[in-house]
Amino acid sequence: MSAAPAGPRGAPDVRTRFAPSPTGPLHLGHAFSALTAAQLAEKAGGTFLLRIEDIDRQRSKPEWEQRIYDDLRWLGLEWPEPVLRQSERMAAYDDALELLWRAGLLYPCSCSRADIYQAASAPQEGAPLTGPDGIVYPGTCRPADAPARRTDRRPGGALRLDMARAAGRLGDMPYMETGEGGPRSVAGPAAMMVERIGDVVLQRRDFGTSYHLAVVVDDAAQGVTLVTRGADLAEATPIHVLLQRLLGLPLPWYHHHRLIRDETGRRLAKRDDARAISRYRAEGATPENIRRMVGLA
Numbered sequence: 001m002s003a004a005p006a007g008p009r010g011a012p013d014v015r016t017r018f019a020p021s022p023t024g025p026l027h028l029g030h031a032f033s034a035l036t037a038a039q040l041a042e043k044a045g046g047t048f049l050l051r052i053e054d055i056d057r058q059r060s061k062p063e064w065e066q067r068i069y070d071d072l073r074w075l076g077l078e079w080p081e082p083v084l085r086q087s088e089r090m091a092a093y094d095d096a097l098e099l100l101w102r103a104g105l106l107y108p109c110s111c112s113r114a115d116i117y118q119a120a121s122a123p124q125e126g127a128p129l130t131g132p133d134g135i136v137y138p139g140t141c142r143p144a145d146a147p148a149r150r151t152d153r154r155p156g157g158a159l160r161l162d163m164a165r166a167a168g169r170l171g172d173m174p175y176m177e178t179g180e181g182g183p184r185s186v187a188g189p190a191a192m193m194v195e196r197i198g199d200v201v202l203q204r205r206d207f208g209t210s211y212h213l214a215v216v217v218d219d220a221a222q223g224v225t226l227v228t229r230g231a232d233l234a235e236a237t238p239i240h241v242l243l244q245r246l247l248g249l250p251l252p253w254y255h256h257h258r259l260i261r262d263e264t265g266r267r268l269a270k271r272d273d274a275r276a277i278s279r280y281r282a283e284g285a286t287p288e289n290i291r292r293m294v295g296l297a
């Protein structure tokens with residue numbers, strides 16, 4: 001097996017994680033991510049954690065969760081029990097939302113995706129800007145005053161982060177990344193997030209939270225010191241660093257690994273069932289075969 005990238009220097013307890021959603025079969029890209037995280041933890045004498053990100057209750061299924069455990073154990077991975085499951089942590093996310101609401105940083109939003117596209121595509125707006133969550137929100141529902149100063153938060157609806165208010169409380173936001181080139185400090189002014197990222201959703205009306213909020217709260221709860229994930233999530237990292245600072249949470253290091261792609265150059269998705277780990281298992285592949293396929297052996 002090839003050497004894993006170096007972990008954070010000076011970090012006495014490297015704790016990293018693999019955090020899949022039980023909404024379909026794990027594929028070769030998942031195998032690469034899980035094995036990379038496990039290698040980073042093993043090389044540093046640290047801990048590999050598993051988290052089940054199942055806030056999407058409609059798409060998350062028990063059979064997919066069980067297959068995650070089966071596939072990862074077949075690959076030879078182990079993790080501490082019990083496994084953290086996001087569906088059991090809604091109270092923690094609600095506490096974080098309440099803190100941000102009371103700070104005057106959230107506001108309700110009733111816009112649909114179609115509303116946002118129409119507003120952002122208006123002739124006077126020019127070409128819509130896109131960020132980590134797609135089209136940058138044009139601010140249709142953003143109030144002139146902070147809602148927390150006028151009323152109590154109502155549960156169940158969508159809530160957005162007022163990025164301008166949040167960025168106004170912070171200056172530069174440095175964080176550490178590590179990879180094959182060694183560790184490096186990444187810094188950028190929070191103010192640039194107003195235009196490039198916009199008012200991200202922190203509570204979806206159908207989830208009660210959002211990926212951005214849940215992942216930050218859970219990384220802190222699990223004591224994660226090194227966030228290991230694909231390069232496609234690198235542009236979301238400033239959002240997470242900003243939330244960590246607003247919520248007073250520890251700042252982990254980040255490792256964004258390469259993506260596994262198909263013959264056409266597209267990154268793999270759960271629709272790529274032909275590359276599902278379980279299918280390779282059924283066809284007689286070994287864990288070592290999988291490692292070679294993703295370039296880790």
